[in-house]
Structures are given as structure tokens and as C-alpha cells.
Amino acid sequence: MREETEVIVVGAGPSGLSVGACLRSRGIPFEILERSTEVGSSWRNHYERLHLHTMQRFSSLPGMPWPAGTPTYPSRAQMVAYLDAYARDFELTPLFGEDVRSARREDGGFVLRTEANEYRTRALVVATGYNRVPNVPTWPGDASFGGPILHSSRYKNGDPWRGKRVLVVGAGNSGAEIALDLWEHGAKPALSVRGPVHVVPRDLTGVPSQLTSLFLFSRLPPKVADAISLFALDRMLGDLTPYGFTRPKLGPISQVVLEKRIPLIDVGTLELVKQGQIDVVKDVRSFDPGEVHFVDGTTRPFDAVVLATGYRTGISEYFEDAEGWLDERGYPRYFGEPVPGAPGLFFIGFRNPLTGALHDIAIEAERVAEHLAGERR
Structure with missing residues (x-):
């Protein structure tokens, strides 16, 4: 058993490190618990081709x-190096191997x-992220398939599948980019689009989509922003229905x-x-x-399947009585602010907002630290 710590931060990814740096700058004692052996473990384990979809200019931590010379959209490896440097510069030393x-x-x-220790704290910041637990669906007959069926969390690159027919299940950002990576490595990919989805170019007529979201869409009523964005997408991309993409009823914003x-x-x-x-x-x-x-009644042969089927936060699996603070998908209802009815509890890094996750993580981390500092005055 350990003595009480004033603040415990769970998770040493971008969110947890950001909170740690903000607490350090305010002189607030804290510990960071991390289940892996390094900071930024999720980023280290993502597929190699991954880049930020948001600009580095608006994706820095507090x-x-x-660093100067970083490209507009940093790579996975550059993100890992940035997180290592961030932990080093702010003297953040998580307690590794501590899985809550x-x-x-x-x-x-x-x-x-954790498996070996008990921690007591006045305030708790949950920064474990929305990709803590891989979501792995099952289907009738999948055990008989014969080829590998792996979740995207285990996918590194397309080199092992050169010349192979690979099905990617899920047309989110990971699934679409993994399909692209497979093609670049000489595989024969197919993308299973499970339902309606909005498609937005990373750059709109040469302007990063994040800039449009930051300075236009985030400041407009959602229905107005929907109308503007759909008008622009119609002219840029055309009708994507013939290619297998149908739009949701709700607009993208x-x-x-x-x-x-x-x-x-x-x-x-x-x-x-399209090609x-x-x-x-x-x-x-x-x-x-x-x-x-x-x-739709069709059948096709495949050698392997990659499940880009997302993740669960897993919060309710270790946090007692957390259901009242979570929505139907298991995501927190509160971000960077005290949870009503649970003084000292904060959630950070569980959103994918228009303005970019890292952009808002930096804002939320400052807000959490300032609130905790205010309680000490």
C-alpha cells in the first residue's frame, strides 16, 4: 500500500502527459499510472503509416x-518522439506497469x-483514452475461415499481405488508411463499409480541414455548418453512392x-x-x-481480414459506479471539468471534436490543473 497522493493521473498518453505538465507548472503533487512500459503506448502500437489528421501547429501539448521543420501532418514516429521529449522536458516519470x-x-x-499496489488520492484524472480496449466483433463461421482475422491494433503494415486478398472491415479513418496501406504494399484490399459515412478530404481546396473547423464550422450553428460543408463536398467529391458510400441522415457537423x-x-x-x-x-x-x-448476398474469397472496428474505453470495467457518468457508448459525458456528484474526478481525452483531439486535450489539461490549483488556495 502506498501513502496518499494528492492527484493521480491514469494514463501516460498525450492526455495524461498534458495534465502532468500542467500540474507540475502549478506545483501540485501527482503521480501518473501507466499500464505499459513507455509513454504514448497507443501511438507506439498504431500501424506504421499513420499520420496526424490535424496540423502540428494546432496539435501541440501545453x-x-x-520542433521546427516538423511537417504539417506529423507521422506516428514523429508523434512518439514528441511524446518522449515532452515527458523528458517536463520531468514526467510515470509509474509503469501499473494497470488499474x-x-x-x-x-x-x-x-x-493495481495488481501489486493500492493508491489513495484526493483527486483522480482519468486519461486512459477511447482506444483502451479493442472492439472485436464475431460472426457466424468466423472460426472456420482459416486465414488470420486480426484487429487493427495488431496491424503494423501491409508487407506480409503482398499479393493477398485482404478484407478491411470498417470504413473509419483507420480502416480507410489501412486499406490504402495494403494497396501500397501490393495487396488486393477491399473495404467493408458497414453503414452510412461522411467522407471529407483532409485538405479542402488546399486548406487543411482543421482550419475550416477551427475558424468557421465550430462557430456556426451545426445545421448551418452542415449546409455549407455539404455544398462544398458535393462540388469537390461528387456523388459517392456509386462507389459504395452513402451519407448519414445527420450532416457531418x-x-x-x-x-x-x-x-x-x-x-x-x-x-x-474511384480507380x-x-x-x-x-x-x-x-x-x-x-x-x-x-x-447483400454476395460472397468473395479472402486470405486475411483486418478488423478496423474501433475500441471501447473500458472505463466501466474497472471504475465502480461509473455508468452514471458515461453515455450509451461508454464515453464520459464530462470533459476537462469536475464530474457532478463526484468531487475531484475528471475525464480528459475522450473526444474527437471538430477542432482536433490534441488541440482540445491541451485546453482541457489546463482547465483541469487550474481547477485543482484553485482548490488548494
Whole structure:
């Protein structure tokens, strides 16, 4: 058992490190608990081709801009190097190998248990992120498929699948970019689009989409922003229905605001779809040896399947009585502010806002630290 710590931050990714730096600058004692052995473990384990979809100019953490010469959209490796430098410069030394197994409120504070230790704290900042637990669906017959069926969290690059027929299930940002990566490595990818999805270019007529969101869409009523964005997308991309992409009923801005779902930010996949280099198929219905059956009645042979089916936060699996603070998808309802009815509890880094996740993480971290500093005065 350890002595009580004034603040515990769970997670040493961008969110947890940001909070740590902001607490350090205000002289507030804290510990960061991290289940892996390094900071930024999620970024280290993402597929190699990944780049930020947001500009480095608006994606820095508190107190540390990106190094001069960093490209507009930093790579996964550059993000990892940035997080390493951030932890070093702010003297952040997480307690590694501390996977929180349970957390509960007790005596006006919180008690956390890991495999080896118990921690008590006055304030708790949960910064474990929205990709803590891979979401791995199952289908009838998938055990008989014969080839690998792996979640995107285990996908590194397309080199092992050169010349192979690979189905990518899920047309979010990860799925679309993994399909592109497979094609670049000589595989024969198909993308399973499971439902309606908005497609937005990463750059709109040469201007990063994030700039448009920061300075226009985030300041307009969602319905007005929807109308403007759809007008522009119609003229830039045309009708994508013939290529297998149908639009949701909600506009792209309203969908982010109301459903917390971001569009597919295209970095080149759409052009390959239009060229016939990447096939688009419907949702999966079932599997047979070497084959996948789809809901439209078609069947196609594949050698491997990559599940770009997202993640769960996993908060309710270790945090007692957390359901009242979570929405139907398991995401926190409160961001960077005290949770009503649970003094000292904060969630950070569980959003994908129009303005960019890292941009808002920096704002939320300052807000959390300032609130905790105010309580000490």
C-alpha cells in the first residue's frame, strides 16, 4: 500500500502527459499510472503509416510546440518522439506497469488498485483514452475461415499481405488508411463499409480541414455548418453512392456534435476506390473457409481480414459506479471539468471534436490543473 497522493493521473498518453505538465507548472503533487512500459503506448502500437489528421501547429501539448521543420501532418514516429521529449522536458516519470484493475470513491477521495499496489488520492484524472480496449466483433463461421482475422491494433503494415486478398472491415479513418496501406504494399484490399459515412478530404481546396473547423464550422450553428460543408463536398467529391458510400441522415457537423462521430478524413483512399484499385463491399454477414459472405448476398474469397472496428474505453470495467457518468457508448459525458456528484474526478481525452483531439486535450489539461490549483488556495 502506498501513502496518499494528492492527484493521480491514469494514463501516460498525450492526455495524461498534458495534465502532468500542467500540474507540475502549478506545483501540485501527482503521480501518473501507466499500464505499459513507455509513454504514448497507443501511438507506439498504431500501424506504421499513420499520420496526424490535424496540423502540428494546432496539435501541440501545453508548453511545448512541435520542433521546427516538423511537417504539417506529423507521422506516428514523429508523434512518439514528441511524446518522449515532452515527458523528458517536463520531468514526467510515470509509474509503469501499473494497470488499474479497480477504482472507487471512498471517504471523499478515491482508491485505486493495481495488481501489486493500492493508491489513495484526493483527486483522480482519468486519461486512459477511447482506444483502451479493442472492439472485436464475431460472426457466424468466423472460426472456420482459416486465414488470420486480426484487429487493427495488431496491424503494423501491409508487407506480409503482398499479393493477398485482404478484407478491411470498417470504413473509419483507420480502416480507410489501412486499406490504402495494403494497396501500397501490393495487396488486393477491399473495404467493408458497414453503414452510412461522411467522407471529407483532409485538405479542402488546399486548406487543411482543421482550419475550416477551427475558424468557421465550430462557430456556426451545426445545421448551418452542415449546409455549407455539404455544398462544398458535393462540388469537390461528387456523388459517392456509386462507389459504395452513402451519407448519414445527420450532416457531418451535427454528427460530430450530437453523436461524437467524426467523418472519414480521406488521405487518398477515395481516389483508389474511384480507380477500382480498392473495392468497396457491404457489411459482413458470415464466414466460411476462405470466404466471406456479405449482407447483400454476395460472397468473395479472402486470405486475411483486418478488423478496423474501433475500441471501447473500458472505463466501466474497472471504475465502480461509473455508468452514471458515461453515455450509451461508454464515453464520459464530462470533459476537462469536475464530474457532478463526484468531487475531484475528471475525464480528459475522450473526444474527437471538430477542432482536433490534441488541440482540445491541451485546453482541457489546463482547465483541469487550474481547477485543482484553485482548490488548494
